[in-house]
Amino acid sequence: MQRLGAIAxxxxxxxxxxxxxxxxxxxxxxxxxxxxxxxxxxxxxxxVLADYADDLRTLPIGVFDSGVGGLTVLxxxxxxxxxxxxxxxxxxxxxPDFRDERFIYFGxxxxxxxxxxxxxxxxxxxxxxxxxxxxxxxxxRWRESVDAAPRMDKPxxxxxxxxxxxxxxxxxxxxxAATKAWGIPVVTVGVVEAGAHGLAATRGGRTGAVxxxxxxxxxxxNAYPKxxxxxxxxxPEVAQRGSGSLAASIEGDPAVRETSEQIIDAExxxxxxxxxxxxxxxxxxVVLGCTHYPLVESEIVGAFARLRAEKAADxxxxxxxxxxxxxxxxxPAHWTAQDLWxxxxxxxxxxxxxxxxxxxxxxxxxxxxxxxxxxxxxDTHGGLTSDFKYGRDAGDPGREDTVIVPMWLDRLPPSAxxxxxxxxxxxxxxxxxxxx
Numbered sequence: 001m002q003r004l005g006a007i008a009x010x011x012x013x014x015x016x017x018x019x020x021x022x023x024x025x026x027x028x029x030x031x032x033x034x035x036x037x038x039x040x041x042x043x044x045x046x047x048v049l050a051d052y053a054d055d056l057r058t059l060p061i062g063v064f065d066s067g068v069g070g071l072t073v074l075x076x077x078x079x080x081x082x083x084x085x086x087x088x089x090x091x092x093x094x095x096p097d098f099r100d101e102r103f104i105y106f107g108x109x110x111x112x113x114x115x116x117x118x119x120x121x122x123x124x125x126x127x128x129x130x131x132x133x134x135x136x137x138x139x140x141r142w143r144e145s146v147d148a149a150p151r152m153d154k155p156x157x158x159x160x161x162x163x164x165x166x167x168x169x170x171x172x173x174x175x176x177a178a179t180k181a182w183g184i185p186v187v188t189v190g191v192v193e194a195g196a197h198g199l200a201a202t203r204g205g206r207t208g209a210v211x212x213x214x215x216x217x218x219x220x221x222n223a224y225p226k227x228x229x230x231x232x233x234x235x236p237e238v239a240q241r242g243s244g245s246l247a248a249s250i251e252g253d254p255a256v257r258e259t260s261e262q263i264i265d266a267e268x269x270x271x272x273x274x275x276x277x278x279x280x281x282x283x284x285x286v287v288l289g290c291t292h293y294p295l296v297e298s299e300i301v302g303a304f305a306r307l308r309a310e311k312a313a314d315x316x317x318x319x320x321x322x323x324x325x326x327x328x329x330x331x332p333a334h335w336t337a338q339d340l341w342x343x344x345x346x347x348x349x350x351x352x353x354x355x356x357x358x359x360x361x362x363x364x365x366x367x368x369x370x371x372x373x374x375x376x377x378x379d380t381h382g383g384l385t386s387d388f389k390y391g392r393d394a395g396d397p398g399r400e401d402t403v404i405v406p407m408w409l410d411r412l413p414p415s416a417x418x419x420x421x422x423x424x425x426x427x428x429x430x431x432x433x434x435x436x
Contacts, residue, residue, distance in 0.1 A: 025174075026124075026394075027124050027127045027128050027131070027174070027394050028127075028131070028174050028177055028178060030128075030394075030395070030397050031045075031128070031131040031132075031135070031174075031178055031397050032178055032181045032182070034046065034397040034398060035047070035049075035135065035178075035182055036182075041139045041140055041141060041152070043398050044132075044141065044397075044398045044399070044400050045131070045132040045135040045136065045139075045397050045398055046135060046139060046141075046398075047135055047138035047139030047140065047156060048139065048140060048156070049182070049184075051138075051140075051156040052138075052156070052182075052183075052184040052185070052186070056158040056185065056186075056349055057158065057348075057349055057350065057351055057352060057355070058351060058352075058355055058356070058357055058358045059155060059156055059157055059158035059357075059358060059359075060101065060102040060103055060104050060155055060157055060158070060357055060358070060359045060362075060363070061077075061098070061101055061102070061103050061104070061157060061158065061159045061161065061340070062103075062104050062105075062106070062134075062137030062138070062157035062159065062160045062161065063077070063103055063104070063105045063106070063137075063160075063161040063163050064105070064106040064107070064108065064133040064134070064136075064137060064160070064161075064162065064163060064164070064167070065106075065107050065108070065163040065164040065167070065291055066107070066108050066109075066111065066112035066113060066114035066115075066164050066166065066167065066247075067107045067108065067109045067112040067113070067247070067251050067292075067416075068107050068109070068251055068292075068412060068416050068419075068420070069163075069164070069247060069250065069251070069290065069291035069292030069293075069295070070105070070107060070163030070164055070291045071105065071107075071420060071424055071427050071431075072163075072291050072292070072294045072295060072331075072333050072424065073161065073163035073191060073291055073332075073333040073336055073337075074103060074105055074163065074424075074426075074427050075333070075424040075425075075426050075427050076331075076333035076334050076336065076337045077098055077103065077161070077336070077337045077340065078096060078098060078103070078426040078427065078430070079096055079426050080096060080097050080098060080334070080337035080338070080341070081093065081094065081095065081096050081097055082097060082337075082338060082341070083097050083341060085097060085099070085353070086353065088345060088350075097337070097341055098337075098340075098341075100351055100356065100357065101351055101357055102357040102359040102360070102361065102362055102363075103362045103363075103430075104137060104154070104155065104157055104359070104362070104363045104364075104365070105362065105363070105364045105365065105407070106133060106136055106137060106364075106365045106366070106367075106404065107364075107365070107366045107367070107407060108129065108133055108366075108367045108402075109251075109366045109367055109368070110366075110367040110368050110369050110383065110384060110402040111129055111367060111384070111389065111402060112247070112248070112251070113166075113215065113244075113247045113248050114126060114129070114164060114166040114167055114215065114217060115166050115214075115215020115216050115217045115218060115242065115243075115244060115247060115290070116215075116216065116217065116244055116390060117129075117217060117390065118170075118216060118217035118220045118221070119216050119217070119220075119244065120390035120391075122390055122392070122393070122394075123170060123217070124393070124394040125392050125393055125394045126166075126167075126170055126171075126217070127170055127171050127174055127394070128394040128395075128397060130162075130167045130170060130171030130174065130175065131171065131174055131175065131178060131397070132397060133167070134160055134171075134175045134178070134179075134188075135397075136365075136404055137156075137157045137160055138156055138157060138160075138179075138184070138186070139154070139156065140152045140153060140154045140155070140156065141154065141404075142154045142365060142404050142405070142406075143403050143404065143405050144405065144406070145405055146368050146369075146370060146371070146403055146405060147372070154363070154365075155358060155359045155363075157186070158186060158187070158344075158349050159186060159187040159188070159189070159340065159343070159344060159349065160175060160179075160186060160187070160188045160189070161188075161189050161190075161191075161336060161340055162175065162188070162189070162190040162191065163191060163291050163333075163336070164191070164291055165191055165192055165195075165214055165215065165218045165223070165224075165289050165290050165291060165332070166214075166215050166217045166218045166221075166290075167190075168190030168191050168192040168193070168223065169192055169217065169218045169221035169223035169224075170217065170221055172188065172190040172192070172193070175188050176188050185347065185349075187340070187343045187344060187347050187349060189336060189339045189340045189343055190336075191291065191332040191333065191336050192218075192223045192224060192227050192289075192332070193227055193339065194332050194335040194336040194338065194339040195224070195227070195287055195289065195330060195332030195335060195336075196224070196227035196228045196230065196231040196232075197231055197335050197338070197339060198330050198331075198332060198334065198335030198338075199228060199231065199232070199285065199287060199330050200231040200232050201335070202328060202330065203232070203236075203285065203328070206236075206284050206285060206328060207236070207281060207284075208236065208281045208282050208283055208284030208285065208324055209236055209237040209238070209239055209275075209280055209281045209282065209283045209284070209285075210228065210236050210237070210238045210239070210283070210284075210285045210286075210287060211238075211239050211240075211241070211271060211283045211285070211286045211287070212224045212225075212238060212239070212240045212241070212286075212287045212289045213241055213243070213267065213268075213271075213286065213287070213288060213289055213290070213293060213300065214240065214241075214242055214243075214287075214289030214290050215242050215243060215244070215247060215289075215290055216242035216243065216244050217242070218242065218289055218290065219240040219241070219242035219289075220242070224238065224240065224287060224289055225238045225240070236281075236285070237280050237281060239271060239274070239275055239283065240289075241267050241268070241270060241271040241274075243263060243267050243290075245258065245263055246260060246263045246264065246267065246290070246292070246293070246296075247290055247292040247293075249263055250292040250293075250295055250296060250415075250416070250419070251292065251412075251413055251415070251416045252412075252413030252414060252415030252416050253413070254381055254413075255379070255381075255386075260296050260299065261299055264296060264299050264300055264303050265303050265306075265307075268300070268303040268304055268307060269303075269307060272307055272319045272322050272323070275322050276318065276319070276322060279321065279322060282321060282322055282323055282324045283304070283322060283323050283324065283327070284324035284326070284327060284328060285327065285328040285329075285330060286300065286301070286304065286327055286328070286329050286330070287330045287332070288300070288329065288330065288331050288332065289332070291332075291333065294331050294333060295419050295423055297329060297331070300329075301327060301329060304323050304327060305323075305327075307319045307323070308320055308322070308323040308325070361430065362430040362431075363406075364406065364407035364408075364430075364431050364432075365404050365405065365406060365407055366404070366405060366406070366407035366411060366412075367402040367403065367404050367405075368402060368403060368405055369382065369383055369384050369401070369402055370400055370401050370402055370403045373399070373400055373401040375388075375401075376388065376401050384401070384402070407431070408431070408432050408433060408434050409421070409428075409431055409432070409433045409434070410433060410434045
């Protein structure tokens with residue numbers, strides 16, 4: 001208890017100093033204060049501070065996204081092999097680097113898509129959601145069902161992987177600042193930084209432009225152009241295109257009437273039409289700037305190829321000079337795994353070779369709308385209405401208009417469940433089909 005008291009006091013002083021330096025960041029300040037007011041993790045979006053006073057190496061790794069798209073990142077983590085597991089040397093040994101680690105995945109399905117909060121003028125609320133996502137992973141609190149009482153036996157985590165480009169763009173710095181203020185030695189990795197590192201590692205001698213396909217909020221943050229400029233000494237031209245519906249379509253959101261293929265064609269076409277107004281170097285690289293997009297990578301590459309060859313009425317190919325005949329595709333998920341491995345190694349948080357993770361298997365959670373919360377508004381499918389979802393304001397880190405329950409395949413929209421079964425075999429092996 002004395003050690004916990006010392007940690008809490010240190011965290012308080014760090015928090016005060018941080019808030020003093022960041023008077024224009026009330027979202028972060030409230031999240032820090034909310035946790036410090038509940039060091040026993042007895043409120044929503046808080047964790048048990050004492051859990052971070054001892055050796056963290058046998059704790060699982062936390063991964064979160066706005067929905068199921070982040071499962072593509074988890075698949076990359078579970079299959080990543082770039083190091084010798086025994087020595088740590090940078091060479092594949094045929095054994096996944098994180099084979100003995102365990103993961104806790106959280107998809108904030110009830111509040112997705114995150115990419116539309118910026119257009120609604122609710123980036124502060126988005127940042128609050130991101131900090132709550134991180135606090136859930138750090139904490140123990142969850143529910144067996146929407147109407148069940150909270151339980152306090154979820155394992156805490158030693159690392160947080162923000163497997164969402166929009167959340168990384170708007171919340172990575174906040175999560176890192178919060179964990180520092182709380183005085184906990186947790187590693188935080190984000191897909192945008194990792195994607196830029198991957199671009200730098202694979203670009204080679206290419207000199208063309210880079211197309212970033214992402215959500216509207218990710219594009220509005222300019223996170224990728226900034227990260228690419230930081231990662232590459234001679235940064236290429238970056239063209240961005242943000243979609244407000246593709247991620248939801250991939251997840252099978254019934255509110256989206258167009259197919260994923262129709263949306264992809266429209267978005268790539270719009271990107272190329274914009275490029276045609278002021279042509280620069282042809283696009284030779286595509287960054288999949290949303291974690292959902294690797295699930296439709298072939299459709300995206302096919303759209304660029306089809307539009308490059310598309311002929312106008314006069315027989316010309318208006319987009320022919322705007323796209324290279326061979327595209328490099330950068331999937332930030334793979335590079336997130338690389339960044340995570342390096343971060344755990346440098347922080348001394350890798351699971352020791354002779355140890356087992358304290359969690360027997362991977363755990364999966366998802367958010368659902370909470371009918372017990374006053375004022376919650378539901379659509380015909382049982383989710384939050386768009387007006388309610390994007391009408392909320394930041395200011396209450398402990399609000400529970402959504403609650404967190406276990407994720408099973410049969411709890412996902414059929415199209416999303418099918419994508420997991422057919423495209424993400426390692427995740428499908430870990431993710432239970434049903435709760436029965």
